[in-house]
Structures are given as C-alpha cells and as structure tokens.
Amino acid sequence: xxxxxxxxxxxxxxDGFEVSVPKGTLVIRAAEKLGIQxxxxxxxxxxxxxxACRQCLVDIEINGRxxxxxxxxxxxxxxPGMIVKTQLTSAVAEKAQxxxxxxxxxxxxxxxxxxxxxxxxxxxxxxxxxxQGETRFEGVKRTFQKPINISSQVLLDRERxxxxxxxxxxxxxxxxxxxxxxxERGALQQVGIYENQPFESYFxxxxxxxxxxxxxxxxxxxxxxxxxxxVSTPSAxxxxxxxxxxxxxxxxxxxxxxxxxxxxxxxxxxxxDKGRWAFKYVTALDRLTTPMxxxxxxxxxxxSWPEALAVAAAGLxxxxxAVLVGGRATYEDAYGYSKFARIALxxxxxxxxxxxxxxxxxxxxxxxxxxxxxxxxxIDLADQVVLVAFEPEEESPIVFLRLNKAFxxxxxxxxxxxxxxxxxxxxxxxEFVKVAPGAEASALxxxxxxxxxxxxxxxxxxESAGLLSAVAALAQSSGAKIAWIPRRAGERxxxxxxxxxxxxxxxxxxxxAAARVDIAAVWSTQSLPSENGKNSNEIxxxxxxxxxxxxxxxxxxxxxxxxxxxxxxxxxxAFVVSLEIAPSAVTARANVILPVAAVTEKSGSFLxxxxxxxxxxxxxxxxxxxxxxxILSMIADEMDRTISLATVTAAAKEIASLGRWDGAKxxxxxxxxxxxxxxxxxxxxxxxxxxxxxxxxxxxxEENLAxxxxxxxxxxxxxxADDLGIKDGDRLTISTQQGSVTLPAxxxxxxxxxxWAPRNSRGSQLLSQLGVAHGAVVKVAKA
Amino acid sequence: MxxxxxxxxxxxxxxxxxxxxxxxQNGPKGFFDQLKGFWVTFATMFKKVNTVQYPEVKExxxxxxxxxxxxNRHEDGLEKCIGCELCAWACPADAILVEGDNNTEENRMSxxxxxxxxxxxxxxxxxxxxxxxxxxxxxxxxxxNEYELADETREKLIFEKxxxxxxxxxxxxxxxxxxxxxxxxxxxxxxxxxxxxxxxxVNK
Ligand code: SF4
Ligand code: SF4
Ligand code: SF4
Ligand code: SF4
Ligand code: FES
Numbered sequence: 001x002x003x004x005x006x007x008x009x010x011x012x013x014x015d016g017f018e019v020s021v022p023k024g025t026l027v028i029r030a031a032e033k034l035g036i037q038x039x040x041x042x043x044x045x046x047x048x049x050x051x052a053c054r055q056c057l058v059d060i061e062i063n064g065r066x067x068x069x070x071x072x073x074x075x076x077x078x079x080p081g082m083i084v085k086t087q088l089t090s091a092v093a094e095k096a097q098x099x100x101x102x103x104x105x106x107x108x109x110x111x112x113x114x115x116x117x118x119x120x121x122x123x124x125x126x127x128x129x130x131x132q133g134e135t136r137f138e139g140v141k142r143t144f145q146k147p148i149n150i151s152s153q154v155l156l157d158r159e160r161x162x163x164x165x166x167x168x169x170x171x172x173x174x175x176x177x178x179x180x181x182x183x184e185r186g187a188l189q190q191v192g193i194y195e196n197q198p199f200e201s202y203f204x205x206x207x208x209x210x211x212x213x214x215x216x217x218x219x220x221x222x223x224x225x226x227x228x229x230x231v232s233t234p235s236a237x238x239x240x241x242x243x244x245x246x247x248x249x250x251x252x253x254x255x256x257x258x259x260x261x262x263x264x265x266x267x268x269x270x271x272x273d274k275g276r277w278a279f280k281y282v283t284a285l286d287r288l289t290t291p292m293x294x295x296x297x298x299x300x301x302x303x304s305w306p307e308a309l310a311v312a313a314a315g316l317x318x319x320x321x322a323v324l325v326g327g328r329a330t331y332e333d334a335y336g337y338s339k340f341a342r343i344a345l346x347x348x349x350x351x352x353x354x355x356x357x358x359x360x361x362x363x364x365x366x367x368x369x370x371x372x373x374x375x376x377x378x379i380d381l382a383d384q385v386v387l388v389a390f391e392p393e394e395e396s397p398i399v400f401l402r403l404n405k406a407f408x409x410x411x412x413x414x415x416x417x418x419x420x421x422x423x424x425x426x427x428x429x430x431e432f433v434k435v436a437p438g439a440e441a442s443a444l445x446x447x448x449x450x451x452x453x454x455x456x457x458x459x460x461x462x463e464s465a466g467l468l469s470a471v472a473a474l475a476q477s478s479g480a481k482i483a484w485i486p487r488r489a490g491e492r493x494x495x496x497x498x499x500x501x502x503x504x505x506x507x508x509x510x511x512x513a514a515a516r517v518d519i520a521a522v523w524s525t526q527s528l529p530s531e532n533g534k535n536s537n538e539i540x541x542x543x544x545x546x547x548x549x550x551x552x553x554x555x556x557x558x559x560x561x562x563x564x565x566x567x568x569x570x571x572x573x574a575f576v577v578s579l580e581i582a583p584s585a586v587t588a589r590a591n592v593i594l595p596v597a598a599v600t601e602k603s604g605s606f607l608x609x610x611x612x613x614x615x616x617x618x619x620x621x622x623x624x625x626x627x628x629x630x631i632l633s634m635i636a637d638e639m640d641r642t643i644s645l646a647t648v649t650a651a652a653k654e655i656a657s658l659g660r661w662d663g664a665k666x667x668x669x670x671x672x673x674x675x676x677x678x679x680x681x682x683x684x685x686x687x688x689x690x691x692x693x694x695x696x697x698x699x700x701x702e703e704n705l706a707x708x709x710x711x712x713x714x715x716x717x718x719x720x721a722d723d724l725g726i727k728d729g730d731r732l733t734i735s736t737q738q739g740s741v742t743l744p745a746x747x748x749x750x751x752x753x754x755x756w757a758p759r760n761s762r763g764s765q766l767l768s769q770l771g772v773a774h775g776a777v778v779k780v781a782k783a
Numbered sequence: 784m785x786x787x788x789x790x791x792x793x794x795x796x797x798x799x800x801x802x803x804x805x806x807x808q809n810g811p812k813g814f815f816d817q818l819k820g821f822w823v824t825f826a827t828m829f830k831k832v833n834t835v836q837y838p839e840v841k842e843x844x845x846x847x848x849x850x851x852x853x854x855n856r857h858e859d860g861l862e863k864c865i866g867c868e869l870c871a872w873a874c875p876a877d878a879i880l881v882e883g884d885n886n887t888e889e890n891r892m893s894x895x896x897x898x899x900x901x902x903x904x905x906x907x908x909x910x911x912x913x914x915x916x917x918x919x920x921x922x923x924x925x926x927x928n929e930y931e932l933a934d935e936t937r938e939k940l941i942f943e944k945x946x947x948x949x950x951x952x953x954x955x956x957x958x959x960x961x962x963x964x965x966x967x968x969x970x971x972x973x974x975x976x977x978x979x980x981x982x983x984x985v986n987k
Contacts, residue, residue: 113867113920114897146896223883223897226868 012082015089027073027084028056038086039097039126041212042164043074046268047173051075052165055104055126057096059085070096087130094130101131107142107187108213109159117214119227123162142187150180150191150199152707153219153277154208158190161215167191167207174270176404176427177201191215200708202397202692205276206269209259219704220277221257225249234261236606236614237275238328238489238599239698242398243608244271248279248600248619255279255600255619266376266612272397274692277705279600282620284701285582288595289625292587300593305634312592313638315575319549322349322539325499326555327488328698329628330604331613332651334494336629337554338505339643341533343525344636348501348510348533349548352494353462354556356773359535360469360671361462362502365484367668368472370495370507371660374454374483375610376402379412382454386480387416388444388471390458393424394692396485396609399456400424417444419687420715420756421749436753437687438775441470441673451479459486460689463774466673473670485609487690493607497655501533508661515661522658523643537563543570550575554596554628557697558585559768577635579628584697597625604648676753677777681723684716684755686734686770686778694761712763713746715756716780721747724782731783738771742783755780844928849911851929852904854947855922857971859963859979860955862892862948863923866899873918878908890959895968899923902944906932921972954978960985 011020014031021030026049028038041053057070063081070093073084087094105127112118147155165182168191172178179199183192193199199207208216230249235258237244245261258279260271291308292300303311323341325334334352341350353361379385379402392400406412407428414430416422417440421432435443441464449455455475461467475482486492498505508515516528534542540563542548551574558567571589578590587593601623605615629645636643645651677685693699693709714732716724726732732745734755741764743757750756757764759773766773835842844850855863866883884900892898916924934940951957956979962968963976963983970976 113869114865114895118867119872223866223885225882226872228872229868 010078010080012078012080012084014084015086021078023078025078027058027060027076027078027082030078031058031073031084031086036086036088038073039101039130040074041122041126041162042166044166044169044210046270047166047169049075050165050169053104053162054100055097055130057100058087058093059090061085097130098132101127102136104162105131105135106137106139107159108162109141109143111157111160111214114223115157115160115214116217116222116224117211121214122212144190147217149219150193150216151204152198153273153704154199154204155217155219155222156191157215157217159215160213161191162213163189163191164212166210166212167216170203170207170210171199171201173408174206174401174404175201175203176408177203180207198708200710202272202274202393203270203401204708205273206260206271209276210269218257218277220280220702224256225251230256233617233619235600235616235619236489237271238606239275239278240272240396241486241489241492241606241609242267242272242396243489243606243610243612243614244275244398245614246271246275250600250619253620253622254283266608266610266614267398268401270398270401272692273705273708274397274699278696278699278702280701281698282581282598282600285697287582287598288580288587288593291595292590292593294591300590308592308594309634309638312577312594312635315591316345316550316552316577316635317639319575320347320547321345321550321552321575322347322534322542322548323351323499323552324354324536324539324554324556325350325352325494325552326354326557327352327486327491327494328555329490329494329499330599330602330648331490331493331497331607332604332648332655333554333628334490334499335497335505335651335655336632336643336645337552338494338498339523339645340552340632340636341499342504342519342528343523343643344632344639344641345552346529346641348529348531349539349542350499350533351501351536351539352491352499353536355459355560356463356562357536358462358465360465360668362500362535363666363668364468364472365495365500366502366507366509366666368475368482369484369492370503370665372482372484372611374481375612378454378481378483379403380406381452382406382412382481383450383452384413384415384454386444386447386449386453386455387414387418387425387430388455388457389418389440389461389464389467390456390485391418391422391424391689392456392485393422393427394689395458395487397692399485399609400428403428415447417447419751419754432749434749434751436676436751437685438464438674439676440464441466444470444474447474449474449478449480453478453480455480455482457482457484459484459491460774464673466671469668469670470673472668483609489606489608492609492611493605496607496611501535502666504528505655506658506660507665508663509666511666512663514663518661519658522654536561540567540570543574548574550577552577552579552632553586553590554579556586559765562767562771562773564768564771579631581625582697594631595625596628596631597623601625602627602648605652674775679753679777682779682781683777684720684734684780685753686766686772686774686776687754687756688759688766688773690759691761694758695765696760709761710758712743712758712761714741714743714764714780715746715748715750717750717752717754718747719752720755720780721745724780726782733779733781733783734770735779735781736770736772736776739769741766741769844930846928848926848928848930849913850927851906851932851942852915852947853925853927853949854899854902854944855925855949856951856955857894858954858977859983860951860960861894861958861962861971862898863921864899864902865893865895865897865921865923866902867897867920869918869920870915870924873914874909875912875914876908876910878905878910879903879915880905888961891961892958894962894966894971899944902947904942904947906940906942907937956984957986 008023009020038056040056051072056073058073061083144158147157150156229251235246235248244267245263247259249257290302293303325337414428416425417433504519576590577592578586579596581598600619603617605613633645726745733742868881871879871881880903882901960983
C-alpha cells in the first residue's frame with residue numbers, strides 16, 4: 001500500500017451539475033459532494049453496499065444509453081460519461097422513490113409516539129421529504145410480538161425493521177460477531193438471533209446507533225427522552241486508552257445516553273458497549289459531596305473546605321510525602337499531581353501505575369513510549385502485527401476493530417504471543433504462539449519482523465520479567481514500531497505529564513540536569529529534586545519503614561495490587577489525603593477526603609494510547625464539584641508552595657508552553673527473563689486479563705450491560721483436564737496461600753502448564769482473592 | 784470593562800427641534816348633539832345587565848373554552864397518556880414537561896409499553912392555545928372549562944400529573960393494574976374497553 005498513489009478522477013453529471021470524484025466512488029456519495037441528498041436507509045459509508053432497501057433509486061444514463069429502470073445509487077460506482085438524474089430532476093426517479101417508501105410503510109406500525117427514534121428517525125424524515133402524506137393501504141398490517149430482547153441490553157422490535165441489513169452487516173463486517181442475521185423471506189423477513197445465542201457482542205450498541213429506524217433500541221435509553229430534551233456535548237470516553245470520540249446527551253443534569261462520535265482517524269464511527277452504556281456510575285455511586293476530616297477520635301466528620309485544606313496542608317507539610325495517582329486522571333489532572341509532587345512536596349515519589357508494574361516497565365516507558373508517535377494509521381499500514389501481553393478485544397476494543405478491518409480488507413497477519421487463545425485473536429485468524437506464563441520473552445525474541453511490522457504491547461507486559469526488554473531488543477533489531485497500549489484512559493497522559501518517578505513533564509528524564517532546568521524555569525522554582533523517585537511498591541514499603549509519612553492518593557483502587565494487604569496497611573499507617581468521587585477502600589482509611597468532579601462534570605483531555613489528545617467539555621454543567629487540579633492547587637496555596645494551576649485552561653497552556661523534550665532519552669537496562677518454575681501435577685501457572693465488561697468501578701449501576709459480559713470460567717488445556725478428570729462445566733478450584741476461587745471449567749486452547757481466569761469478574765477477583773494474577777504457581781483441583 | 788463601553792452620543796434631534804404644528808381643536812357641538820349623546824347613556828340604564836357579580840356568581844363558559852388541561856383515563860381507569868412528549872413538542876410556550884418510562888407487569892399505568900412518569904404543565908407559561916391537545920395521539924390530553932388559575936406562588940402554578948389526572952368515575956380502578964383480560968393496547972385505542980373487569984382489581 002503506497003500512500004501517495006495517484007487517484008484517477010472521474011467526471012459525471014448529476015442533476016445537471018458536473019462533479020469529479022475518485023474512481024470507485026458510489027453515485028450516492030458523488031451526489032453528496034454536490035449537496036444533493038438522495039434518500040437512503042441501508043447505505044452506510046463504512047459498510048459494504050448491499051442495495052437492500054431500494055430507497056435510493058435514481059435514473060442513470062451512460063454515454064447516451066439509459067438504464068431501462070431506476071437504479072440503486074448506493075451500489076453503482078461512478079463511470080465516465082454518466083448522467084444521473086435524482087428525484088430532483090427526474091419524475092421517474094421521484095415516483096420510484098415514492099413507491100418504495102409507500103411499500104416500506106405498508107407494514108410499518110404507527111409506533112412513532114412510543115418509539116425511541118421518534119424525532120430523529122430517518123424513516124420519519126424521509127417519509128416527509130420523499131413519501132406521500134396519505135396511505136392507500138387498507139389491509140391489515142403484519143404484526144410481530146413487540147420487542148424481544150436479543151440481549152439484555154438490546155431490544156428488537158421486528159415490526160419497525162426496514163430490513164436494511166445495517167445491523168447484520170455491522171456485526172459481520174466490522175465486529176466479526178455474526179450473531180444476528182436476516183431470517184425468513186417476504187413479508188415475514190426479520191432480523192433474528194440464533195437459538196440459545198443472544199446478541200452478546202462487545203460492540204452491539206453500534207448496531208443500535210446505526211439502525212435507521214427504532215427497530216433496535218437500547219434498554220437503558222428506552223422511553224427516556226426525546227431529542228429536543230437533550231443537550232449534547234462532544235466528549236471523550238474515559239473507559240479505555242482507545243480514545244473514542246463520543247457525544248454525551250444530558251437531560252436536566254443527568255446523562256441519559258452516550259453515542260459514538262465520528263473521528264475517522266481513531267474510532268471511525270464506532271465505539272464499544274462499555275463506553276456507550278457505562279455512564280451511570282456518576283450517579284449510581286454514592287458520591288462524596290463535602291470534604292471530610294478525621295477528628296481526634298479517629299472518626300471521619302464533615303468539614304468545610306478551608307478547614308479540610310488546612311488539615312491536609314498541615315499533614316503534608318509535617319511529613320515526607322508521596323503521590324499515588326490512578327490511571328483514570330485526565331492529562332491536566334495528572335500534570336497537576338506531577339507538579340504538586342515536585343513543588344509542594346519536593347519529591348519525585350509519584351507513580352500513576354495503580355496496577356501490577358515493574359521498574360523495567362518504568363524504564364521502558366521512558367525509553368520507548370513517552371513521546372512516541374505510533375498511531376492507528378500504523379495498524380492500517382503494517383505488514384504484520386504482533387500482540388504481546390495484549391488482548392485487543394478485551395483491553396482496547398477500537399484497536400481490535402482496526403486490526404479486524406485490516407484483516408478483512410487486506411488479510412493483515414496477526415500474531416499473538418500468549419498463553420491462551422482468545423476469542424479476539426480467533427476472529428482475527430491470528431497465529432497463536434503458545435507460551436507458558438513468564439516465557440513470553442524468549443518466544444518473542446525468536447520472531448522475525450520487518451521495519452513495516454508493529455508490536456502492540458499491553459500493560460500486562462510488566463508482569464513478565466524481561467518481556468519489555470525483549471520487545472525493545474526485537475524492535476531495535478528489526479526496525480519494527482512499538483505501540484504501548486495501556487488499558488486505562490489516563491495512563492499515557494499521566495506518563496507524558498510526568499506523573500512517574502523517573503520523568504518530568506514532556507518526557508524529560510529526571511536524571512538529566514538540562515531537563516530539570518527546563519522545567520524549573522517554567523515553574524519558576526530554584527531547583528527540582530534530582531533523584532529518580534520511588535515506584536508505587538517502593539512507596540508502600542517506605543511507608544512501612546517510616547521513611548514516608550504522608551500520601552496523596554487520587555483515583556487508586558488498592559485492590560488492583562498484588563500486595564493489596566500491604567497497601568491497605570500502609571494507608572492505615574500514613575497520613576492520607578484522598579481525592580475521590582465516591583467512598584472507597586482509600587477514603588475509608590484517609591485522614592482528609594476531598595471530593596472531586598467526575599469526568600462528565602469537568603473539562604479536560606485524555607491522551608489515548610497514540611498520545612493523541614482527546615478533549616472534552618463538561619457535559620453536566622451545574623455541579624459544584626471541582627477538578628483534582630483545582631483542589632491540588634488549593635492545597636499547595638495553603639502550604640505556601642503555590643503551583644498556580646487554578647483551571648484546566650491554565651494547565652493546558654502551561655503544558656503547551658513546556659513543549660516536548662528533544663534531548664536524549666534515558667535507556668532501558670536489559671532485564672533477563674525469569675526461569676519458568678517446574679510444576680507438580682496439581683500445580684499450574686496462573687494467567688489472566690481483565691475483561692472489557694467486568695466488575696470495574698466505572699461500570700457500576702448498569703445491570704443490563706453487566707448481564708452481557710462473558711461467562712466467568714477457568715480455562716485449562718485438554719491435557720490438564722484429562723489429568724484432573726475434568727470436563728467442560730465441572731468446577732475447578734484455583735488456590736494460593738491467600739485464598740481460592742472455584743469456577744466452572746472450560747477446556748480450551750491454552751498452554752498445558754497454565755490456568756486462566758478473568759482478573760476482575762463476578763466470582764473471580766484474582767488480585768484480592770488469590771493475591772496473584774500472572775506467572776505465579778497456584779494449586780488447581782477438581783472441586 | 785467599562786472603558787470599552789461606547790459613550791452614548793447625544794441624539795441629533797431633540798424634542799425641541801421638532802417643528803410645532805398647530806392642531807385644530809373644535810369646540811363643543813351644538814346642544815342637541817350633546818343631548819343625543821346623553822340619551823344613549825340614559826337609555827342603557829334600562830337595558831339587560833351583562834356583567835355578573837363574579838366570584839359570587841359564575842357563568843358557564845362557552846362549550847369549547849380553553850381552560851385547564853386534563854389527563855384522561857380509559858374506561859377501566861388506566862391512563863391514556865403514553866408519555867410520548869408530543870404535546871411538549873407541540874407547545875409553542877414550552878410549558879409542558881414529560882418523561883416517559885416502561886410499563887411493567889407489576890407497575891402498569893397505561894396500556895402498551897410506555898407511560899408518562901412525569902407530567903407537568905406550567906401555567907405561568909401556557910397561553911391556552913390548545914396545540915398540545917391537537918398533538919396528543921391518544922386523546923389523553925384535553926382541556927376543561929376551568930379558568931380559575933391564579934395562585935400566590937409560582938410553584939403552585941406548575942401542575943403535576945396528580946393535579947391534572949381526571950378523577951376516577953364509575954367502573955374505573957386506580958392504576959397500576961393489569962390490562963383488561965383478553966384485550967391489548969390496540970383494543971384500548973379503539974375504545975373497545977368499556978369498563979374494568981374484577982380480575983383487574985389487584986390493588987385491594
Ligand atoms: S433492525 Fe434496524 S438496522 Fe437491522 S435490518 Fe432492521 S432496520 Fe436495519
Ligand atoms: S473502546 Fe475504549 S474508548 Fe472506546 S468506547 Fe470503549 S472503552 Fe471507551
Ligand atoms: S395550550 Fe398551548 S401553550 Fe398551553 S400547554 Fe398546550 S400547547 Fe402549550
Ligand atoms: S398527553 Fe398525549 S401527547 Fe402528551 S405525552 Fe401524553 S400521550 Fe403524549
Ligand atoms: S440506500 Fe440504496 S438500496 Fe438502500
């Protein structure tokens with residue numbers, strides 16, 4: 001694929017106007033270019049044409065020879081010398097369109113008043129613009145049973161369907177989840193699901209969004225509002241690092257729905273169901289509204305803002321302090337934490353990685369990720385993609401859609417270095433390089449790549465010692481590009497903002513004196529701490545040893561850590577200032593709680609995995625909640641070490657004025673892989689990942705969505721199943737010193753030494769229940 | 784920024800510059816002309832009086848007078864409103880607020896799938912044009928002849944669904960309750976439900 005290919009242009013005449021468009025363009029799109037709208041239902045620019053609805057009929061003549069009948073303009077590519085007459089200039093086309101519309105409406109129910117699409121319905125609109133006002137039909141309309149749940153989240157009203165096949169084409173061509181099809185023929189033709197297999201796709205919401213009528217509706221928006229009630233704000237998704245462009249619709253201060261926005265270079269017009277439907281947490285969680293301070297009896301009591309800020313400032317000034325900030329902070333908030341740590345606390349002890357992490361990862365991020373410019377486009381251009389500790393469908397769904405598009409359009413070669421074959425990789429027909437957990441590094445090193453290849457590394461790579469070193473080495477020897485794809489939306493932004501011990505904002509290494517001078521100048525401070533800061537585990541250890549006495553914690557779930565018990569004990573021991581939206585294990589142990597705004601209530605931006613800014617505005621305007629940034633600024637003022645970041649705009653300006661580091665990057669010290677342990681027959685090595693839909697905090701309050709999540713199972717190989725005498729569906733117990741989980745077993749393609757279970761699903765919260773999630777030896781037994 | 788406000792330039796024309804035109808003022812008409820005028824006044828004293836001693840005495844309005852709205856019920860007591868918001872949409876004064884919701888088996892307020900959960904009319908805004916009535920697809924919303932809509936506070940003039948719902952009459956049951964056995968929503972819309980059935984009385 002060359003980027004600069006000459007495109008052949010073709011000229012044609014539509015309604016008397018000449019237009020020239022690239023070869024292969026469909027007539028309907030050429031007309032759009034002239035501003036001529038041909039009515040349509042089935043046509044969608046991102047789906048293959050089918051010509052199913054026949055609404056777009058026009059008169060076409062090529063070099064003087066006219067087609068005998070009107071043709072579907074959404075299926076015919078332009079040709080030189082073509083003369084097209086749409087409904088605007090051809091009575092025949094106009095009559096044909098009217099006729100099609102009349103036929104469509106023959107069996108269409110009079111549901112507009114109770115239909116969710118009413119008011120934004122292409123069928124309503126086009127019946128008004130291109131149909132006739134009166135019906136001539138006097139018979140009895142065909143009826144079906146009113147809505148049927150094709151999943152707990154999606155309802156299908158077959159009477160309203162215009163059989164455009166958009167939903168089925170989306171599911172097949174874009175998501176590769178062909179769970180719905182068109183069944184039967186004639187008047188009884190209908191969309192249906194297979195028996196015993198609901199429409200449980202991670203992308204089902206897109207089918208709802210592109211259905212041109214109200215045949216597919218989402219359970220959570222059903223009967224909630226009309227378009228004129230809603231105030232729409234362009235926004236960005238806070239759920240993962242894919243960085244979908246979104247639209248948030250709010251009615252009287254309450255988010256009612258979110259739709260995928262249109263950004264051709266990122267999410268195209270799609271998003272995933274989590275981004276679409278998981279927004280109720282903002283109201284469902286028991287939100288914190290007033291600051292709280294722990295009084296002398298050790299009880300948290302409500303306090304005024306000045307009081308709480310004073311207590312926080314005094315506590316932080318009195319101790320040596322560190323900052324733990326979760327991966328959900330916005331870019332600007334992370335920058336606030338980063339500057340707060342350096343100026344107000346005078347330390348580099350800050351870490352945004354509230355998950356399993358390693359020092360190797362920190363060095364890798366500084367050497368290969370910060371400032372990197374790998375984008376979605378590189379997926380489109382790659383000759384081969386290697387997935388390392390990364391499961392795209394579950395961990396970054398839009399990356400999966402891009403891979404899938406490249407796979408379907410040009411048979412992109414995908415290779416997964418993994419322990420378990422995943423549904424996503426199966427759909428991509430990827431090559432599965434089966435390795436034992438912990439042995440990924442050596443398998444990766446033996447791959448041959450070219451300088452057109454792309455290595456997609458997930459955040460789980462940090463869990464396997466030596467893996468990131470192997471990634472760096474392979475990229476170096478082959479010239480392949482690296483993209484690090486974390487799960488959470490804020491991680492890349494936090495990295496660029498320097499919310500990590502070895503980097504200052506803009507990718508400046510802490511150890512580089514010139515870099516420190518750069519930052520000190522903009523921050524108008526004399527000097528900055530010059531030692532690399534501690535990572536999160538070291539910070540916890542330092543609290544226990546007494547070296548650190550206070551913590552500022554924002555958006556961190558202590559149970560996301562292998563050493564969660566130690567983390568909780570550290571929170572008990574230290575003076576903790578917690579910035580949170582809702583009560584959590586951290587706030588329960590905090591000395592000062594400062595409530596902050598949720599994403600919908602503030603403006604800001606995320607950097608997605610590409611490093612591309614995803615800006616958003618406050619969708620719900622009238623809350624009094626402040627952003628983390630503002631609160632940190634207030635604490636710093638109270639400590640007399642001002643960081644002057646009162647607003648998001650101020651932070652954004654300052655970040656822009658800092659610019660990027662153009663000096664040398666720090667390097668990655670090679671770490672060698674651990675040796676794989678030998679196992680006795682009742683032992684296995686655990687591996688896991690988080691599913692897209694699981695028990696994540698931001699999915700709280702959306703039962704219908706939770707019900708579409710994948711079944712919780714423990715996966716073992718056929719050989720182990722034989723050894724243990726287990727069949728599919730039998731129960732399997734996985735246990736460690738700390739505890740055990742018992743799950744239905746699924747015998748599948750997985751390394752013989754391994755056992756897989758979801759990391760944070762119902763009944764299987766490995767980190768809190770077992771204390772391990774990857775690479776550790778566990779006991780397995782038939783329950 | 785006060786310094787950015789432009790100073791008001793003195794008007795070019797002042798009142799005093801407008802030319803003064805003499806208007807001719809006719810003096811009183813002749814005596815008989817005046818008497819004719821007084822006769823009209825005098826004769827009116829013996830005509831039938833049109834004013835009434837409101838509020839002690841009230842006259843019925845014209846039959847189609849646009850008064851306070853009412854949300855009607857089907858004959859078995861279920862609400863006719865389906866929460867479609869078409870009335871709110873039609874309203875030129877933005878006086879109506881509706882929020883729909885799902886009918887469920889346990890909580891059925893109207894036939895069919897949808898009912899109006901929140902329904903408010905703001906009589907500080909309503910201009911009694913009746914467009915909402917024309918928009919309503921189920922004849923749920925009609926207007927009564929009641930015109931006494933004054934109150935002391937603004938809040939009291941926002942009428943809730945409970946204020947607007949028609950009272951239960953003979954044969955009606957208070958929703959929520961199930962639909963008439965054997966009937967579905969289309970039977971209701973065609974007016975085929977003529978009253979409630981004992982089995983619908985689930986609230987007792
Ligand atoms: S359900 Fe909607 S998208 Fe699917 S075929 Fe019917 S009208 Fe088209
Ligand atoms: S793919 Fe990620 S960014 Fe996009 S909607 Fe889903 S969670 Fe949000
Ligand atoms: S009568 Fe007119 S102004 Fe009053 S609520 Fe109805 S539509 Fe609105
Ligand atoms: S009163 Fe009528 S128009 Fe208004 S919401 Fe109810 S059914 Fe719809
Ligand atoms: S839009 Fe062309 S046939 Fe449907």
